[in-house]
Amino acid sequence: MTVPLISATEVVERAPCGLLAAGPDGMIVRINATMCGWLGMAPEELIGKKKLPELFTVGARVFYQTHCLPMLQVQGSVAEIQVDVPHRDGTRIPMLMNIVRQAGAGHCHDEVAFFITKERRSYERELVQARKTAEAALDARRDAESKLIELNAALSQADRRKDEFLATLAHELRNPLAPIRNVIELLKLQLPATEQATRPLAVLERQVGHLRHLVDDLLEISRITMGQVALRKQRVALAGAMQAAFDDTGPLAVAAGHRLHLALPDAAVTLDADPTRLMQVILNLLNNAVKYTPPGGDIWLDGRFEDGQAVVTVRDTGIGMPQQSLATIFHMFSQLTPALERSQGGLGIGLALVRGLVELHGGTISAASDGIGKGSLFEVRLPAASGMAPAADVPAVADAPVTQRRILVVDDNVDVTETMTMLLEAVGHHTAYAHNGAQALLQAAAYQPHIVILDIGLPDQNGYDVARQLRQRPEGAAIFLVAATGWGQDADREQARMAGFDLHMTKPIDFGKLQEAIAALP
Amino acid sequence: MSVKTRNNVHVHGEGSTTLVLAHGFGSNQNMWHYMLPLFAERYRVVTFDLVGSGGSDAGAYDRTRYATLHGYAGDLLDVLDACCDSPCIYIGHSVSSMIGMLAAIAQPARFTAQVMVGPSPCYLNDGAYVGGFARADIDELLDAMAGNYLGWSSNMAPTLMGVVNGPALGRELDQAFSHSDPAIARHFAEVTFLSDHRADLQHCTTPALILQSTQDPVVPVAVGDYLHAHLPGSTLEVIENVGHYPHMSAPHDTAARIAAFLQRQPGLS
Numbered sequence: 001m002t003v004p005l006i007s008a009t010e011v012v013e014r015a016p017c018g019l020l021a022a023g024p025d026g027m028i029v030r031i032n033a034t035m036c037g038w039l040g041m042a043p044e045e046l047i048g049k050k051k052l053p054e055l056f057t058v059g060a061r062v063f064y065q066t067h068c069l070p071m072l073q074v075q076g077s078v079a080e081i082q083v084d085v086p087h088r089d090g091t092r093i094p095m096l097m098n099i100v101r102q103a104g105a106g107h108c109h110d111e112v113a114f115f116i117t118k119e120r121r122s123y124e125r126e127l128v129q130a131r132k133t134a135e136a137a138l139d140a141r142r143d144a145e146s147k148l149i150e151l152n153a154a155l156s157q158a159d160r161r162k163d164e165f166l167a168t169l170a171h172e173l174r175n176p177l178a179p180i181r182n183v184i185e186l187l188k189l190q191l192p193a194t195e196q197a198t199r200p201l202a203v204l205e206r207q208v209g210h211l212r213h214l215v216d217d218l219l220e221i222s223r224i225t226m227g228q229v230a231l232r233k234q235r236v237a238l239a240g241a242m243q244a245a246f247d248d249t250g251p252l253a254v255a256a257g258h259r260l261h262l263a264l265p266d267a268a269v270t271l272d273a274d275p276t277r278l279m280q281v282i283l284n285l286l287n288n289a290v291k292y293t294p295p296g297g298d299i300w301l302d303g304r305f306e307d308g309q310a311v312v313t314v315r316d317t318g319i320g321m322p323q324q325s326l327a328t329i330f331h332m333f334s335q336l337t338p339a340l341e342r343s344q345g346g347l348g349i350g351l352a353l354v355r356g357l358v359e360l361h362g363g364t365i366s367a368a369s370d371g372i373g374k375g376s377l378f379e380v381r382l383p384a385a386s387g388m389a390p391a392a393d394v395p396a397v398a399d400a401p402v403t404q405r406r407i408l409v410v411d412d413n414v415d416v417t418e419t420m421t422m423l424l425e426a427v428g429h430h431t432a433y434a435h436n437g438a439q440a441l442l443q444a445a446a447y448q449p450h451i452v453i454l455d456i457g458l459p460d461q462n463g464y465d466v467a468r469q470l471r472q473r474p475e476g477a478a479i480f481l482v483a484a485t486g487w488g489q490d491a492d493r494e495q496a497r498m499a500g501f502d503l504h505m506t507k508p509i510d511f512g513k514l515q516e517a518i519a520a521l522p
Numbered sequence: 523m524s525v526k527t528r529n530n531v532h533v534h535g536e537g538s539t540t541l542v543l544a545h546g547f548g549s550n551q552n553m554w555h556y557m558l559p560l561f562a563e564r565y566r567v568v569t570f571d572l573v574g575s576g577g578s579d580a581g582a583y584d585r586t587r588y589a590t591l592h593g594y595a596g597d598l599l600d601v602l603d604a605c606c607d608s609p610c611i612y613i614g615h616s617v618s619s620m621i622g623m624l625a626a627i628a629q630p631a632r633f634t635a636q637v638m639v640g641p642s643p644c645y646l647n648d649g650a651y652v653g654g655f656a657r658a659d660i661d662e663l664l665d666a667m668a669g670n671y672l673g674w675s676s677n678m679a680p681t682l683m684g685v686v687n688g689p690a691l692g693r694e695l696d697q698a699f700s701h702s703d704p705a706i707a708r709h710f711a712e713v714t715f716l717s718d719h720r721a722d723l724q725h726c727t728t729p730a731l732i733l734q735s736t737q738d739p740v741v742p743v744a745v746g747d748y749l750h751a752h753l754p755g756s757t758l759e760v761i762e763n764v765g766h767y768p769h770m771s772a773p774h775d776t777a778a779r780i781a782a783f784l785q786r787q788p789g790l791s
Contacts, residue, residue, distance in 0.1 A: 025764045051764075058655065059662025063670065066548035066616075066737045067765045073770050082669045084662075121669070129666045135705070333523055513584065 018095070018114035026051035026110075035114060038095075040088030052112065057084040057092060068099070072110070076101045082121070092119040094121035110392030128313040170219035175413065177212055182419030184208060185511045187428040212289075212508065222347045224356035225340045231274040231360055235385060238271060238310045239264040240438075242303050245282035249290060265303035269309045270385045277357045278382075284354045285378050292376070293318030300322070309363075310384040315377045321369040329367050330355040349370065402428045405518060408449035409433045410466070411484070412441040412459050420453065423511060429518075437461040444470055444479070449482045451508070451518065454498075464499035471500040480521055484509055523579060525604040525751060529570040529597060530577040533605060535562030539607050539634075542568045544598065546616025546640070546766075547714045548707075550576025553615065556773035568605045572618070573597060574706040583706050591617065591717055594629065595624035600633050607649055611784060612639040615769065616740070617714045625726040633728040635787050637780050640740045640766050641732060641749060644718040651720070652744040660715045668704070723752040730756040731783040735763040757783060761791075 013017060016034030022028050028046050036043055036078060039055065053061045060083040061210045068078050077100045084092045086500035096116045102109055184205050191197040223229050246262045253260045271278075282301070297317040304311050309474035330351050351367075358365045363382035368516065369375065407429050409420045432447045434440040437460045444452060452470065463483060470476035482503045483496040496504040503517055525531065531552070541561050543554045551569040560565050561630045574595055587593040597620055602610060611634050614622040619641030640777040645653045646660070730753055734746030743760070750758035759779045763772045 057662055057666075058659040059664070059666040061739050062655075062659075062663045063548075063666040066546070070549050070553055070767055070770055073767070074552070082666065083711070084666070103660055124669060128665075134666075 022052045022110045024108045133285040166222035169317040170500040173215045179415035179419040182423045186423045221353040232273045236273045238269045241278045249286040261300045267306045272385045309381045312380045317375045318373040346428045405450040406430045409453045413454040437466040453482045456485045467499040525600045528579045528582045531570040534567040535567040540610045541565040542610045542612045544614040544618035560777040591595045594621040598625045609634045614770045615639040627725045635729045643720045645715045654742045724768045737764040740766040748787045
């Protein structure tokens with residue numbers, strides 16, 4: 001077989017690649033047959049009529065302009081540039097393009113070679129597509145993550161609003177309790193001591209007391225959640241706190257027919273704790289035991305020192321808990337359904353509160369039960385203090401005869417002033433009242449009270465301002481000033497002290513404590 | 523990270539007046555190669571790379587910051603803070619014209635004059651406005667970029683054969699390009715070609731020279747006219763040139779027009 005004689009021109013014209021030459025402005029000056037065939041155009045339609053970039057699609061043209069031309073100018077060549085070249089019929093043909101700039105004295109032109117890369121391109125497109133898909137997936141994940149973060153923030157905010165709402169709710173529920181309690185105290189003084197009178201009154205007192213506990217718990221837990229509780233820590237003997245809680249629960253337990261057993265730790269077991277809160281913890285656990293133990297049960301309150309910790313356990317023979325509830329029992333609103341069915345009610349915040357208080361003290365709490373009907377065991381562990389317990393810190397209440405005082409009661413709630421004044425008069429005092437700050441100042445001047453019980457949230461000015469003004473007057477210096485606030489926060493106490501108050505009481509005012517304070521006055 | 527490292531800032535020549543040169547889409551500061559000697563004779567010249575381009579710190583590329591041209595305008599002001607004690611003359615190519623304009627609107631006191639080489643406030647056609655591109659064209663460009671960036675270094679590696687300006691610059695360019703992150707390049711293309719700063723034009727008070735090529739495949743002549751009509755106090759110069767890079771393909775003409783414009787600015791010699 002012989003190889004036919006082929007001219008160089010024929011090789012160029014029929015080469016298996018597109019070839020063209022373009023002037024410095026891109027105008028096509030030569031083009032081979034292969035390229036013309038790929039374009040579906042005759043040489044005379046192209047030479048001197050079309051510029052190189054005009055062969056490309058718009059996107060490829062911009063890419064060529066922005067990326068290739070500068071390179072070409074600086075380097076004199078570019079290689080393997082992907083461009084789409086449309087055939088006359090509109091079909092786009094993917095091609096690779098190499099360009100070499102031929103520059104000599106006074107002339108310059110570009111020589112361009114094209115190769116069709118359909119196979120390679122489709123493969124590359126798949127790669128690009130895969131990359132796009134991966135990027136889109138990544139973007140979607142980023143979006144999802146940022147949405148989660150947003151959602152989380154929204155949830156936190158909703159949670160904060162809930163806490164604020166609960167605090168406000170508790171606060172508002174507390175207000176009407178004040179006059180109700182006052183009326184109960186009043187009735188106790190006025191009604192004859194017959195069973196007919198005292199029994200319904202005892203029910204009323206117990207129920208109001210129960211209501212107040214619920215509201216106080218609610219207020220306390222929402223404040224713990226909002227981080228607003230500051231402990232007033234002092235050295236406390238564990239045995240003392242347990243004894244006090246035991247004594248407090250006694251009547252309730254007896255009423256339910258339970259036997260209450262107490263095993264006190266050594267008197268030397270002390271801890272640094274807020275005595276009120278420590279008492280609240282033990283009381284809550286005991287109340288729970290009383291509540292969830294069928295009549296005639298046994299309840300044990302034990303205290304001991306173990307591994308540097310003060311340990312308090314409350315055990316009962318009550319309804320117990322299923323194993324799966326033990327983990328969630330300390331969460332807010334996690335009332336056990338069976339308890340609800342037993343119409344014991346409750347908000348399901350008692351144990352959450354206990355846990356909150358224990359944790360504030362740096363302690364832990366756990367629950368155990370062998371199952372439904374098999375009793376429960378709650379164990380509180382608090383860091384024990386080293387050192388001796390202080391002297392007894394509960395002042396004894398003396399039953400001294402009442403010294404008659406002039407008392408001005410200031411509260412914008414008419415029911416509160418009315419019932420409080422009635423109550424104070426019933427125990428032998430003189431009273432006057434006012435419903436706002438201006439009235440209070442006038443009354444103080446006219447009535448010359450020994451004692452002023454002043455609500456902080458007055459309609460015209462706040463109680464702190466009224467107190468300050470009272471203190472500046474000649475008759476105000478000697479007045480015993482009692483602040484009544486709904487919140488009972490430490491900040492309130494401090495503010496009350498600064499404003500010149502002698503005593504700060506949380507509403508509803510505990511009449512017994514008020515009486516003690518009045519009785520202690522010189 | 524210093525601004526000088528982040529934006530790969532270089533200072534050339536000396537002079538009482540500073541010229542700041544900013545490259546456009548798809549390139550880097552080496553594109554000023556031909557004009558630099560012409561300017562460095564008379565001015566102190568600052569060149570730099572946009573973040574994500576050339577020898578800038580790609581690690582500083584933040585998709586949120588650079589989702590609009592304002593991110594780049596902020597960078598430009600950083601460069602001015604770092605390199606210029608007095609108001610500068612700013613020369614921006616392509617997308618950097620708009621970046622400069624945004625910076626000049628934000629802090630006019632930093633600029634004596636601005637030169638826009640092949641600028642466009644909006645690449646997309648919009649009603650009567652001719653930007654030159656339909657949305658489909660832009661998508662096609664992004665595709666072309668994706669394809670070519672797939673193996674960028676091999677695609678654009680300089681073939682030593684036929685290098686007219688010596689291998690050194692070629693290598694420099696190759697390095698700058700092969701360092702380009704395909705994802706950044708694509709994002710930058712998207713941000714550039716979908717930007718629309720027509721509404722900002724009226725707020726610019728810095729004297730501007732618009733250099734429009736007669737045949738720029740990226741920016742139609744109509745865009746130059748539009749800019750001139752809407753950019754207060756602007757001068758339009760049309761250069762007989764094919765392509766988007768008059769400062770490379772017609773450096774002397776371009777430099778002469780810029781020099782003439784600068785001479786007309788009061789306070790500049």
